[in-house]
Amino acid sequence: MTISIAIDVGLALLVLAVAAWIIAVRDAFAAVVGFVAYGLLLALVWVRLAAVDVALTEAAIGSGVTGGLLLAAAARLRSSEAPAANERPGATLRVLTALLCAGISLGLAVAVLSLPDPAPTLAPMAAANLPATGLGNGVTAVLLAYRAFDTLLEKVVLLLSLIGVWSLAPDRAWGGRPGPRRVVRPDGALVFLTQLLPPVGIVVAIYIFWAGADEPGGAFPGGTILAAMWILSMLAGLVEVPAISRRSLRVVLVLGAALFFAVGLAGFFVADAFLAYPMGYAKPLILVIEAALVLSIAAILGMLVAGPPERTEER
Amino acid sequence: MRWDTSAAMAEFLLGAAGFVLAMVAVGLLRLLRGPADADRMMSAQLLGTGGIATLLLWADATATPAVLDVALVLALLAAFASVAFVLSVSRPADDEPSTKDGR
Amino acid sequence: MSALLDAFSVLAVSAGAFFFLAGTLGLLRFPDALTRLHALTKADNLGLGLVVLGLLPRAEGPLAALKLVAVWLLAQLAGATVTQLIGRAARRDGKAA
């Protein structure tokens, strides 16, 4: 299949060129647009690497939500002056850095080329234990059964980073709403898009989450799509950004991690180990946890993009 | 029965996917040249559409229907970055006369 | 029948690929932003549309066909919106320059 090889080589060169351009270009906004393209191309690379689950997550997070976040930041920072010339490292330093970085790349490349053959893999074990989980998708099984502990801690990391963002709020705005007040703009195309897209997006998100049990999909891309739809509605002024002190918001934020943790603790009593699922109940439990995770991921990502609170309730 | 043709068809679809990908890659030159933000957004938009078409062709050529879902997510979020950008720069009191837009 | 459908797929996909070629050429060769935008919308609408049309008869089951159509519709919606935003930005750039 020479066409396949040609496509792979072309795609790799394209990603490399876009990445080099992102580093080299002067204008910050142009670099961010390049980054959106980079995320999209990486999603294609993941498909070529037969990692469709990763491709879905990359498509949703990498080019979608991260792109929006960075473009919005670039827009708000446009008025800031360019860094002074004396802040740029000198030519000698740059050459030295380039050499060092090239050395690191070279070392990694050697490591990639000298990976053991045959490759060590956990795929047979993952496949052999799939029937016990009732799932059909190995990646979902790893995320929510075999390595559930990692996923639980990752939820905690997400919450911690949200607390980090909130802690940047000025004292007077604590407990208030992030971002400026937004009004619905009388603008045909945008209103049309922001009213039509979220319902479709919610359906797609639920489908991706549901398919995740047996096909590529799952809580991460599902939750991210939901987050993107929420962000769109908030930006368009169709939905108010919730105040961070609101109890219902906080419940949704911790719901995923809390339920995950509770099921994990229950594992001590019903299945002899933390995060062990009782026989025969693995799949329903996993689906319930995943549903909670979808909601929590959507809420956390949405609030992360919204940023620290800036205005208090009474304004 | 299409035993004999299906392999050739897969090869053709893969070739078409490569062609579309190559085209939008060339279109990325507009990202390099600019000169305005509008031009850069255009080439990103073209890359998005081309990437979606490439994924649809791959899904068929390699018989992996799950790849369709990736295309679906990309299509859903295709406008997200641009719209987020526009909405976050504009203030409520926007000076643009939107009604005068012909399109 | 299947040979006919295959021929249809080949034709539609080829035509779609051609519109991507046209869109790219237009994007690179046309002199100003608004004409470039015009070229872009051709690739957007017709290129993807014809590829979807060519793949439809080969779709495995109604769900796959539904997804193909949904992808095209979503891309249309995104394309229309972004085109409008870009067009406005291009006019503003033109005025500023």
Place this chain on the structure above:
Amino acid sequence: MNTAALFGLLGAALVGLGLFGLVVHPNPLRKILAFNLLGGGVFLVFGAVARRGAAAGMGGDPVPQALVITGLVVAFSATALAVSLLLRLFQETGRTTLRDEDGGKP
């Protein structure tokens, strides 16, 4: 050369590029971008390892793939935190430089 090795090498190159940008760019937003490029490279190396581990009817070893999915989400949360810090710095000082200009902070 097979697909896994090719994209693994791409990942290695991206790590170097991202690291270079992270070091030499004085603008924090560009540093955030470079950090994400670097992250993408690391994930691709994982992807190459996963692809090589294809077995038992799976296209790749699901364990590194799951790690990458977790990593993507964590990378996003780190990016969002960094962007918030940067925007807050800009709000407070009107500048986005990390340089401590005249010896001390006002």
